[in-house]
Amino acid sequence: ADIVVLPGDGIGPEVTAAAVQVLLAVAKRYGHAFHFNEHLIGGAAIDATGEALPAATLEAARRADAVLLGAVGGPKWSDPRASVRPEQGLLAIRAALGLFANLRPVAPHPAAFGASPIKPHLLNGVDLLVVRELTGGVYFGRRERSDDRASDLCEYTVAEIERVVRRACELARARRGRLTSVDKANVLETSRLWREVTTRVVREEYPDVELEHQLVDSMAMHLLAKPREYDVIVTENMFGDILTDEASMLAGSLGLLPSASLGEGRVGLYEPIHGSAPDIAGRGIANPYAAILSAALLLRHSLGLDAEAACVEDAVAGVLEAGVFTADLAAEGRAVSTREATIAVI
Amino acid sequence: ADIVVLPGDGIGPEVTAAAVQVLLAVAKRYGHAFHFNEHLIGGAAIDATGEALPAATLEAARRADAVLLGAVGGPKWSDPRASVRPEQGLLAIRAALGLFANLRPVAPHPAAFGASPIKPHLLNGVDLLVVRELTGGVYFGRRERSDDRASDLCEYTVAEIERVVRRACELARARRGRLTSVDKANVLETSRLWREVTTRVVREEYPDVELEHQLVDSMAMHLLAKPREYDVIVTENMFGDILTDEASMLAGSLGLLPSASLGEGRVGLYEPIHGSAPDIAGRGIANPYAAILSAALLLRHSLGLDAEAACVEDAVAGVLEAGVFTADLAAEGRAVSTREATIAVI
Numbered sequence: 187a188d189i190v191v192l193p194g195d196g197i198g199p200e201v202t203a204a205a206v207q208v209l210l211a212v213a214k215r216y217g218h219a220f221h222f223n224e225h226l227i228g229g230a231a232i233d234a235t236g237e238a239l240p241a242a243t244l245e246a247a248r249r250a251d252a253v254l255l256g257a258v259g260g261p262k263w264s265d266p267r268a269s270v271r272p273e274q275g276l277l278a279i280r281a282a283l284g285l286f287a288n289l290r291p292v293a294p295h296p297a298a299f300g301a302s303p304i305k306p307h308l309l310n311g312v313d314l315l316v317v318r319e320l321t322g323g324v325y326f327g328r329r330e331r332s333d334d335r336a337s338d339l340c341e342y343t344v345a346e347i348e349r350v351v352r353r354a355c356e357l358a359r360a361r362r363g364r365l366t367s368v369d370k371a372n373v374l375e376t377s378r379l380w381r382e383v384t385t386r387v388v389r390e391e392y393p394d395v396e397l398e399h400q401l402v403d404s405m406a407m408h409l410l411a412k413p414r415e416y417d418v419i420v421t422e423n424m425f426g427d428i429l430t431d432e433a434s435m436l437a438g439s440l441g442l443l444p445s446a447s448l449g450e451g452r453v454g455l456y457e458p459i460h461g462s463a464p465d466i467a468g469r470g471i472a473n474p475y476a477a478i479l480s481a482a483l484l485l486r487h488s489l490g491l492d493a494e495a496a497c498v499e500d501a502v503a504g505v506l507e508a509g510v511f512t513a514d515l516a517a518e519g520r521a522v523s524t525r526e527a528t529i530a531v532i
Numbered sequence: 533a534d535i536v537v538l539p540g541d542g543i544g545p546e547v548t549a550a551a552v553q554v555l556l557a558v559a560k561r562y563g564h565a566f567h568f569n570e571h572l573i574g575g576a577a578i579d580a581t582g583e584a585l586p587a588a589t590l591e592a593a594r595r596a597d598a599v600l601l602g603a604v605g606g607p608k609w610s611d612p613r614a615s616v617r618p619e620q621g622l623l624a625i626r627a628a629l630g631l632f633a634n635l636r637p638v639a640p641h642p643a644a645f646g647a648s649p650i651k652p653h654l655l656n657g658v659d660l661l662v663v664r665e666l667t668g669g670v671y672f673g674r675r676e677r678s679d680d681r682a683s684d685l686c687e688y689t690v691a692e693i694e695r696v697v698r699r700a701c702e703l704a705r706a707r708r709g710r711l712t713s714v715d716k717a718n719v720l721e722t723s724r725l726w727r728e729v730t731t732r733v734v735r736e737e738y739p740d741v742e743l744e745h746q747l748v749d750s751m752a753m754h755l756l757a758k759p760r761e762y763d764v765i766v767t768e769n770m771f772g773d774i775l776t777d778e779a780s781m782l783a784g785s786l787g788l789l790p791s792a793s794l795g796e797g798r799v800g801l802y803e804p805i806h807g808s809a810p811d812i813a814g815r816g817i818a819n820p821y822a823a824i825l826s827a828a829l830l831l832r833h834s835l836g837l838d839a840e841a842a843c844v845e846d847a848v849a850g851v852l853e854a855g856v857f858t859a860d861l862a863a864e865g866r867a868v869s870t871r872e873a874t875i876a877v878i
């Protein structure tokens with residue numbers, strides 16, 4: 187299999203290197219051949235080529251079986267008035283590859299309950315999956331700017347909503363069969379369309395899936411007060427961005443959460459949901475588990491290697507149980523390095 | 533003082549009645565004369581007049597010293613395709629009265645730590661104030677809808693950002709002098725404008741205020757992981773909606789959180805941040821504390837009665853300490869009614 191690796195910025199190179207090492211170990215153990223090609227994206231690409239997503243990177247990604255990404259961005263490139271920003275590379279590759287469904291599973295591990303701000307009894311048994319629409323909404327609408335005003339257009343078509351809801355329904359069927367759709371239908375026109383389309387798709391095509399609607403503000407509460415109630419949560423791009431970062435607190439650290447971005451095609455993009463963490467970049471202390479778990483999702487969703495994926499996930503669960511904690515998870519003084527954590531998983 | 537009361541829907545009438553009783557007790561004790569006039573808004577107004585904000589209600593509100601509101605909405609009126617919705621009444625009165633700054637203080641009371649999903653050691657000493665922009669953004673932008681698509685426009689002018697940031701700076705000065713501005717400047721044009729204007733206003737007009745910028749997704753995490761770090765948080769309308777409901781979980785229950793909506797003029801609108809809770813409406817068990825604390829904000833911000841406001845706030849703190857809990861706060865079986873809670877405060 188051909189895997190394009192996009193290390194990106196900050197801790198991106200450190201955590202993707204860890205994930206690649208784990209994939210090499212999987213290849214060896216199961217007798218697969220994985221070929222890795224590294225390309226530029228984000229700030230690193232801007233520095234080298236002036237563009238956040240160079241054409242060569244996109245071409246390589248299109249031809250690959252899967253893309254493994256680290257993180258993009260950092261203070262060096264974050265002047266709000268800069269004409270090119272690292273994040274544009276990420277948004278552009280998501281759009282260009284048609285990756286409309288971003289899967290963000292959250293299943294807190296008891297070993298990390300201590301690192302979560304949430305009370306442990308609420309975390310027991312939490313196992314939810316957020317499906318975030320990733321190529322529409324206010325992220326991709328027309329922007330305008332003049333001296334005295336600015337605007338962003340949030341737009342959704344019926345087809346865009348249908349395809350992500352279908353994907354969420356398929357995933358719900360393979361789990362506990364429950365779907366929570368999140369919108370702001372009491373205010374937004376796009377949300378009213380979202381609610382209508384979701385209701386219709388579930389009724390006509392997935393009558394076996396149990397559908398509930400939630401307003402985004404209520405959801406921001408329920409996610410904390412009763413996280414165990416949720417199975418699959420589907421929502422639009424911006425709400426998904428906010429709710430998944432919030433949900434990450436259930437797991438104790440952003441450093442534990444992987445994501446998979448999928449489209450209709452075969453190629454998927456896999457990335458930790460954490461950012462480039464410039465404050466700790468280059469110090470060898472970043473938590474590699476989210477990137478490693480993203481590699482597990484890659485094995486499952488792009489390569490169809492379910493046993494291999496489960497093997498990696500079990501290994502991460504095992505090292506967490508054994509208390510192999512990087513600084514984000516550890517109490518003062520007992521933290522391991524990125525390298526030690528990776529070796530433990532391998 | 534003339535106070536317009538808008539009970540609205542669901543538990544709205546029950547909790548505003550409680551707040552009015554407390555205000556009457558204040559009037560008696562301090563020798564003030566408060567005149568209350570009840571008017572229609574929301575679903576109740578739709579049923580009676582066909583409109584969510586009848587002209588008579590708006591006229592009365594304009595002439596009043598302050599407006600005390602319950603809550604609007606409910607399943608009866610929530611067909612997404614209905615042409616008039618209760619929420620429109622609320623949005624319309626906010627806009628018509630020019631109430632651009634929505635203040636939502638969150639200072640969890642130790643007696644309610646048990647009801648919060650957050651670990652108690654994180655809640656100790658939390659005292660933050662969210663200032664949510666309330667009359668702009670995607671809430672009031674142009675909406676379009678056709679068979680196959682829908683859109684909402686998020687728009688901000690420099691003047692809209694300036695005035696709410698100034699209000700937040702004034703509030704920060706009277707507190708711990710720290711301001712956190714929340715946006716999504718790595719994606720949205722409106723957020724980049726927000727960040728520029730905020731930076732300039734603070735630098736030029738409030739150099740003594742310490743300003744920090746946060747992305748909304750990170751903020752959704754930090755609010756849970758280190759809530760003590762925050763003093764005043766200022767943000768745009770939709771982000772403020774989501775983040776304040778999330779922040780309410782710090783306080784243990786939405787039923788404890790008041791809000792004040794202020795403009796340039798004298799008249800302010802005061803309402804609990806909870807909704808109409810149709811599931812418990814009419815049963816006499818709603819938590820009246822948020823409405824009562826909203827009345828305290830009314831005393832302070834619209835009537836300039838600081839001692840009276842503090843007296844009401846102390847009374848609520850006192851009954852919480854004494855364990856006078858409505859069902860949302862109490863462990864099974866020990867809950868008091870709305871009436872009992874109100875009498876305890878009085």
Ligand SMILES: CC(C)[C@H](C(=O)O)[C@@H](O)C(=O)O
Nearest residue numbers: 259273276427459718719749
């Ligand atoms: C970096 C940023 C553009 C991105 C987003 O908002 O989608 C990130 O926050 C994420 O969630 O992947």
Ligand SMILES: CC(C)[C@H](C(=O)O)[C@@H](O)C(=O)O
Nearest residue numbers: 372373403605619622773805
């Ligand atoms: C009822 C709804 C329109 C309203 C809002 O979104 O502003 C409510 O959630 C609030 O926060 O006051």
